[in-house]
Amino acid sequence: MKIALGPLLYYWPRQSTLAFYADMADAPVDVVYLGETVCSRRHELRLPDWLEVAEILTAAGKEVVLSSQVLVESESDLKTLRRIVANGSFRVEANDMGAVRLLSSGDAPARNWIAGPTLNIFNPTTLSLFADLGATRWVAPPEMSRDQIRALRDGLGHNMEVEIFAHGRLPLAYSARCFTARHYNLQKDTCEFRCLQFADGIPLKTREGAPFLTLNGIQTQSAQVHTLLGDLPAVCAEGVDLLRVSPQGQHTLEILQIFRQALDGLIPPADALHEALPLLPAEPCNGFWHGRPGVDQHIPA
Amino acid sequence: MKIPAFTLPAPLARVGARLPQLPPTLALVAGLNLALDRVLPRDTLEPLAGKRLLLKVTDAGMALRFTLTPRGFRPLLDSGRPDLTISATTRDYLALALREEDPDTLFFSRRLLMEGETDLGLLVKNTLDAVDWDSVSTRLAALKLPFARQLFARAH
Amino acid sequence: MTSPRPIELVCPAGSLPALKTAIDHGADCVYLGFKDATNARNFSGLNFDDKAMAEGIRYAHDRGRKVLLALNTYPQTDNWQRWTGAVDRAATFGIDAVILADPGLMAYARKTHPDLRLHLSVQGSATSYDAINFYYEHFGISRAVLPRVLSLAQVEQVIANTPVEIEVFGFGGLCVMVEGRCALSAYATGESPNCDGACSPGKHVRWEQTPKGMETRLNGILIDRFADGERAGYPTLCKGRFEVGDETYYAIEEPTSLNTLELLPELARIGVRAIKIEGRQRSPAYVAQVTQVWRAAIDRVLAGGQPFRIEQAWMAELNKVSEGQSHTLGAYYRPWK
Numbered sequence: 001m002k003i004a005l006g007p008l009l010y011y012w013p014r015q016s017t018l019a020f021y022a023d024m025a026d027a028p029v030d031v032v033y034l035g036e037t038v039c040s041r042r043h044e045l046r047l048p049d050w051l052e053v054a055e056i057l058t059a060a061g062k063e064v065v066l067s068s069q070v071l072v073e074s075e076s077d078l079k080t081l082r083r084i085v086a087n088g089s090f091r092v093e094a095n096d097m098g099a100v101r102l103l104s105s106g107d108a109p110a111r112n113w114i115a116g117p118t119l120n121i122f123n124p125t126t127l128s129l130f131a132d133l134g135a136t137r138w139v140a141p142p143e144m145s146r147d148q149i150r151a152l153r154d155g156l157g158h159n160m161e162v163e164i165f166a167h168g169r170l171p172l173a174y175s176a177r178c179f180t181a182r183h184y185n186l187q188k189d190t191c192e193f194r195c196l197q198f199a200d201g202i203p204l205k206t207r208e209g210a211p212f213l214t215l216n217g218i219q220t221q222s223a224q225v226h227t228l229l230g231d232l233p234a235v236c237a238e239g240v241d242l243l244r245v246s247p248q249g250q251h252t253l254e255i256l257q258i259f260r261q262a263l264d265g266l267i268p269p270a271d272a273l274h275e276a277l278p279l280l281p282a283e284p285c286n287g288f289w290h291g292r293p294g295v296d297q298h299i300p301a
Numbered sequence: 302m303k304i305p306a307f308t309l310p311a312p313l314a315r316v317g318a319r320l321p322q323l324p325p326t327l328a329l330v331a332g333l334n335l336a337l338d339r340v341l342p343r344d345t346l347e348p349l350a351g352k353r354l355l356l357k358v359t360d361a362g363m364a365l366r367f368t369l370t371p372r373g374f375r376p377l378l379d380s381g382r383p384d385l386t387i388s389a390t391t392r393d394y395l396a397l398a399l400r401e402e403d404p405d406t407l408f409f410s411r412r413l414l415m416e417g418e419t420d421l422g423l424l425v426k427n428t429l430d431a432v433d434w435d436s437v438s439t440r441l442a443a444l445k446l447p448f449a450r451q452l453f454a455r456a457h
Numbered sequence: 458m459t460s461p462r463p464i465e466l467v468c469p470a471g472s473l474p475a476l477k478t479a480i481d482h483g484a485d486c487v488y489l490g491f492k493d494a495t496n497a498r499n500f501s502g503l504n505f506d507d508k509a510m511a512e513g514i515r516y517a518h519d520r521g522r523k524v525l526l527a528l529n530t531y532p533q534t535d536n537w538q539r540w541t542g543a544v545d546r547a548a549t550f551g552i553d554a555v556i557l558a559d560p561g562l563m564a565y566a567r568k569t570h571p572d573l574r575l576h577l578s579v580q581g582s583a584t585s586y587d588a589i590n591f592y593y594e595h596f597g598i599s600r601a602v603l604p605r606v607l608s609l610a611q612v613e614q615v616i617a618n619t620p621v622e623i624e625v626f627g628f629g630g631l632c633v634m635v636e637g638r639c640a641l642s643a644y645a646t647g648e649s650p651n652c653d654g655a656c657s658p659g660k661h662v663r664w665e666q667t668p669k670g671m672e673t674r675l676n677g678i679l680i681d682r683f684a685d686g687e688r689a690g691y692p693t694l695c696k697g698r699f700e701v702g703d704e705t706y707y708a709i710e711e712p713t714s715l716n717t718l719e720l721l722p723e724l725a726r727i728g729v730r731a732i733k734i735e736g737r738q739r740s741p742a743y744v745a746q747v748t749q750v751w752r753a754a755i756d757r758v759l760a761g762g763q764p765f766r767i768e769q770a771w772m773a774e775l776n777k778v779s780e781g782q783s784h785t786l787g788a789y790y791r792p793w794k
Contacts, residue, residue: 073607097583105594129564143651148535173635177788205699207681220634220695406742417664419692428502431474
């Protein structure tokens with residue numbers, strides 16, 4: 001079982017970002033997804049910077065994947081997408097159908113790209129279609145349950161690596177509108193890059209003070225931290241190939257270490273979850289894996 | 302025809318609340334039972350079975366309690382906690398019945414109130430919306446029920 | 458001056474009376490769904506059984522109008538046959554086009570019913586011409602419905618770079634999230650627009666009058682609380698009021714409707730081929746009011762000549778049926794973002 005570090009969903013200052021990935025070179029992680037997937041206005045690292053990080057991590061023995069932006073709106077978004085697809089060195093995670101088109105057409109279509117979690121692939125017929133177009137790994141939509149993922153795999157006639165979202169605040173929704181800018185009564189085009197101040201996004205609570213969501217620019221995340229640490233025996237039994245850990249503001253390295261130790265049988269899963277709890281920015285949840293509302297924590301923490 | 306805005310005078314509501322609620326409830330369930338199967342599809346309304354429904358006519362001070370049983374709609378004689386409560390004024394109920402107002406419009410402006418199991422309310426609303434009065438009036442005319450023609454001429 | 462290319466008015470029908478009302482008030486097309494999770498308005502008591510479907514199609518076709526069927530949710534492995542079965546039924550009924558989101562289902566429809574016209578649903582989240590052309594090249598889609606995220610200039614850019622007809626939302630409830638890319642409802646209730654065809658479904662909604670005001674909860678989560686006399690909104694979770702920092706406000710979106718009436722001449726100029734009215738969950742009364750206004754406005758634009766003028770009464774009528782009795786241009790107006 002491989003551990004994958006998902007793309008950084010937040011907007012951190014350049015130095016913090018570079019320091020984070022420098023740490024990752026030595027971290028117990030097999031695959032690293034890089035690039036800006038949330039907001040095209042974020043530019044602390046531009047594509048050439050990401051490519052540089054990619055070289056360093058590759059040299060450290062990591063498999064590097066470049067993730068494409070989820071919501072593509074402008075011509076300049078498309079230009080960036082074309083450059084990612086044509087990078088020539090690294091596999092690409094397609095996060096919208098424009099990326100799929102660019103990867104799978106032209107003179108030399110890619111034969112080893114990754115079908116990202118936002119492509120809405122929910123059944124074997126659809127996944128086979130992407131396999132025929134060159135996808136060799138599928139990242140399941142986070143809202144899919146264990147049973148749904150198993151049924152899809154059982155119905156699939158192709159070899160396909162399967163990756164699931166195993167840890168982190170759930171990326172739940174994307175919008176044209178920036179909720180961080182809105183919070184500061186700013187327009188998106190003049191947002192003053194307020195996201196830089198929030199390493200874990202901005203918490204949103206109900207009017208009773210219950211944590212509910214997290215605002216991260218145009219992306220809305222769960223407040224709770226989805227983690228399958230306590231479910232690892234079941235996850236392993238499913239024969240999933242990769243577990244995605246989404247970077248968090250602090251302690252990502254420790255979380256990766258706990259995952260690795262638990263997968264290697266060095267600590268029991270219940271202890272792993274217990275050990276991770278103080279390292280999470282909020283309470284845990286795992287409902288989606290169990291076919292329940294995502295906010296639920298099915299096994300008591 | 303457009304129904305003008307009106308509410309019944311407040312004293313009437315106070316008087317209405319003191320009157321026995323059974324006769325208007327009986328009239329309501331009789332009407333509903335007449336419609337059941339003829340106009341309202343029983344299988345669609347199945348989720349209402351055994352649910353305690355309360356229809357409040359706020360300006361008339363009326364509170365009509367009833368439920369759906371295998372033998373059709375029946376009045377409820379106790380005042381237990383309803384599963385679904387719908388409240389509006391006489392005028393707004395009329396406008397809804399004649400399809401001059403959209404329930405959501407009334408709902409947004411707090412003129413139509415729905416409390417309890419929202420899905421039951423949606424079911425009632427959508428089932429009423431789906432009644433095709435054109436074919437109903439044709440079928441009722443064929444039944445030669447008294448007053449049916451006038452009733453549905455107005456309703457359409 | 459050349460007269461603009463025709464624009465189709467595409468109106469919602471959650472029931473047979475709504476369909477007839479839309480046709481009678483000037484819709485060119487109505488769109489509808491079956492009574493199950495194969496479409497994104499899977500609500501109790503709503504939508505069409507086979508009998509109503511047959512009658513609705515006959516009513517529309519007798520009057521030279523079209524009927525489009527939304528099959529725009531994503532089938533799972535274990536319910537795949539329900540969706541393919543729905544495509545087969547649509548073809549048998551003589552539906553004028555099916556509105557699909559799932560690529561696998563598109564492949565099935567294209568192979569099994571080569572003559573069936575395919576539209577890409579807004580749930581497909583295709584926001585660029587590259588994305589739309591993907592569906593065109595692989596499945597031969599004739600039309601794509603754009604998510605409500607693009608500015609007018611971006612819509613124009615899409616139209617200029619694809620052979621696919623473009624349909625945009627003109628009026629109705631506003632999804633502030635990219636359609637097809639929102640799992641908020643799944644997070645709170647376990648049911649999502651993508652897989653279950655419902656956002657914030659009624660069976661998880663509770664309204665309750667409390668001393669603090671009218672409270673609305675979704676699966677127990679407090680979405681909003683209304684003071685007496687304050688206008689209410691659907692308990693759609695993105696339109697609630699929440700605490701962020703020290704403030705309590707509509708952190709994501711106010712209860713408001715999209716209304717692009719004033720952009721109609723621009724939409725016509727850039728080559729939008731169809732305007733969609735949201736609201737299959739609304740009553741025939743809503744359908745009548747909205748269809749009537751948009752028919753008159755489109756006719757006025759298509760007649761060309763004098764500068765387009767919006768009647769006061771049109772806006773009043775549309776605002777009346779809007780959530781929050783207010784409206785926005787949404788993403789078409791860049792500062793909204």
